[in-house]
Amino acid sequence: MRSSLSQTSAHQPSSNAPLIDRYKRLATWLLFIFVLIACSIRTEVTPYQLVVGLPQMGSLLQEMFPPDWSYLPTIWGPMLETIQIAIMGTTIGGLLAIPVALLCAYNLTPNRWISIPMRMILNLVRTIPDLLFAAVFVAIFGIGPFAGMLALVFFSFGIIAKLTFEAIEAIDPGPLEAMTAVGANRIQLIIFGVMPQALPYFVSYFLYTFEVNVRAASVLGLVGAGGIGLLLDRALGLFRYDRASIIILLTLAIVLMIDYGSAVIRRKLL
Amino acid sequence: MITFENVSKTYPNGTAGLRNVNLTIHEGELVVIVGSSGAGKSTLLRSINRLNDISAGEIKVNGKSVTRATSSELRRIRRDIGMIFQSFNLVKRSTVLRNVLSGRVGYHSTFKTMFGLFPKEDVELSLHALERVNIREKAYIRSDQLSGGQQQRVSIARALAQEARIILADEPVASLDPLTTRQVMDDLKRINQEMNITTIINLHFIDLAREYATRIIGLRAGEVVFDGTPAEATDQVFAEIYGRPILQDELLGVGGVS
Numbered sequence: 001m002r003s004s005l006s007q008t009s010a011h012q013p014s015s016n017a018p019l020i021d022r023y024k025r026l027a028t029w030l031l032f033i034f035v036l037i038a039c040s041i042r043t044e045v046t047p048y049q050l051v052v053g054l055p056q057m058g059s060l061l062q063e064m065f066p067p068d069w070s071y072l073p074t075i076w077g078p079m080l081e082t083i084q085i086a087i088m089g090t091t092i093g094g095l096l097a098i099p100v101a102l103l104c105a106y107n108l109t110p111n112r113w114i115s116i117p118m119r120m121i122l123n124l125v126r127t128i129p130d131l132l133f134a135a136v137f138v139a140i141f142g143i144g145p146f147a148g149m150l151a152l153v154f155f156s157f158g159i160i161a162k163l164t165f166e167a168i169e170a171i172d173p174g175p176l177e178a179m180t181a182v183g184a185n186r187i188q189l190i191i192f193g194v195m196p197q198a199l200p201y202f203v204s205y206f207l208y209t210f211e212v213n214v215r216a217a218s219v220l221g222l223v224g225a226g227g228i229g230l231l232l233d234r235a236l237g238l239f240r241y242d243r244a245s246i247i248i249l250l251t252l253a254i255v256l257m258i259d260y261g262s263a264v265i266r267r268k269l270l
Numbered sequence: 271m272i273t274f275e276n277v278s279k280t281y282p283n284g285t286a287g288l289r290n291v292n293l294t295i296h297e298g299e300l301v302v303i304v305g306s307s308g309a310g311k312s313t314l315l316r317s318i319n320r321l322n323d324i325s326a327g328e329i330k331v332n333g334k335s336v337t338r339a340t341s342s343e344l345r346r347i348r349r350d351i352g353m354i355f356q357s358f359n360l361v362k363r364s365t366v367l368r369n370v371l372s373g374r375v376g377y378h379s380t381f382k383t384m385f386g387l388f389p390k391e392d393v394e395l396s397l398h399a400l401e402r403v404n405i406r407e408k409a410y411i412r413s414d415q416l417s418g419g420q421q422q423r424v425s426i427a428r429a430l431a432q433e434a435r436i437i438l439a440d441e442p443v444a445s446l447d448p449l450t451t452r453q454v455m456d457d458l459k460r461i462n463q464e465m466n467i468t469t470i471i472n473l474h475f476i477d478l479a480r481e482y483a484t485r486i487i488g489l490r491a492g493e494v495v496f497d498g499t500p501a502e503a504t505d506q507v508f509a510e511i512y513g514r515p516i517l518q519d520e521l522l523g524v525g526g527v528s
Contacts, residue, residue, distance in 0.1 A: 197363065
């Protein structure tokens with residue numbers, strides 16, 4: 001029975017293909033599991049750690065509860081500062097992103113000697129995480145919200161420029177052709193042909209980046225770049241988990257509110 | 271007056287768009303260019319305002335060379351040439367009025383247009399242009415709320431707001447139904463007659479070409495193979511232009527309504 005089966009399959013080479021596929025799939029899984037185990041050994045990430053840590057987590061949660069409500073008035077100021085850092089950073093970064101997005105878009109800047117270097121700069125900016133930016137700027141400009149704001153300028157610039165130039169490349173080329181035909185110069189073409197089409201996307205990306213920035217600004221303080229993170233760092237350092245929990249709760253509430261607000265606006269825009 | 275002197279166009283892939291075209295189009299003419307697809311109709315039309323560059327020869331508009339114009343001279347020439355596209359090419363999110371006003375940008379400084387500071391006369395002119403194509407009441411509506419025929423009329427109004435002396439229409443009715451086709455063609459004809467605007471239209475409906483044109487130019491493989499009055503453009507002639515007998519879908523078939 002078995003031999004007759006293998007004989008028929010030998011006569012039909014095409015039936016070997018699924019078998020090879022199965023081996024490939026098996027090899028992929030084995031490789032994946034191997035990498036996972038190797039990583040787990042190197043970093044000592046094991047289920048054992050989790051089990052050992054669980055009681056610790058429980059006691060931490062216990063210490064966080066109840067939150068220290070009397071701390072609320074103290075953290076209002078830094079929370080506001082966090083939002084202000086996010087607003088300033090997003091706005092400046094977004095404004096800087098506009099000309100760069102225009103220069104990156106192939107349909108507006110056919111000259112690759114300009115658009116490709118611009119894209120490279122953008123990619124470079126986006127590879128650097130916001131906390132690293134913040135740490136660098138703290139070293140340059142000293143501890144305080146300015147360094148955090150500057151970090152968010154770069155961070156927002158990278159995201160908004162990238163998303164916007166991709167949106168610009170996807171716009172309807174018809175109106176651009178029409179504007180060329182009426183004798184518009186480059187700036188007029190952008191104002192009348194590109195802007196009305198790309199603006200809703202830009203505003204949507206701007207708001208999205210603002211959401212991300214409020215979250216990012218909450219932890220910037222960990223590296224000394226201003227905002228609520230500074231207080232969180234201090235609370236954790238002094239083992240005042242009741243204070244840490246009120247900071248986390250407030251941040252959560254603010255972030256949720258901003259996310260909701262911007263989601264509503266973005267839905268109306270697009 | 272538009273003149274073509276020995277104009278040729280070869281695309282980068284080697285195909286010839288135009289071969290040694292010599293033409294003179296006089297003021298006030300309504301020229302319809304016919305030919306099968308790929309014959310070079312669009313190439314010919316778009317080379318007049320240099321949306322396409324030509325490879326050899328020279329094109330002049332009212333004595334000024336389009337071929338040798340600097341970019342600022344070219345913008346000045348384009349300002350006086352309205353263009354109508356098959357797909358209307360309006361900014362769909364903008365209002366009708368703003369689309370029509372965009373035809374005025376060539377008259378103003380970049381700075382003024384950046385902030386949308388059009389003088390009152392421009393707004394008047396644009397509304398008047400919309401009136402000419404019977405859609406003034408749509409001025410403050412977003413363009414994507416309009417039907418295809420209405421959008422095409424907006425683009426005609428844009429050309430009128432430009433105070434163009436020449437209108438180029440590249441397959442203006444190809445995406446419209448027969449009834450709206452006739453309305454748009456009637457608008458173009460009326461504007462051509464009332465305002466003496468030189469009008470050049472690419473069409474693939476040969477009955478429309480005969481009905482509306484004062485002159486028909488036939489293109490085949492980039493060459494002018496016919497140039498004459500509608501009366502001279504018999505079915506026989508069209509068969510020669512197309513290199514085959516006329517097909518049913520090359521007739522609009524709603525002739526003689528007006």
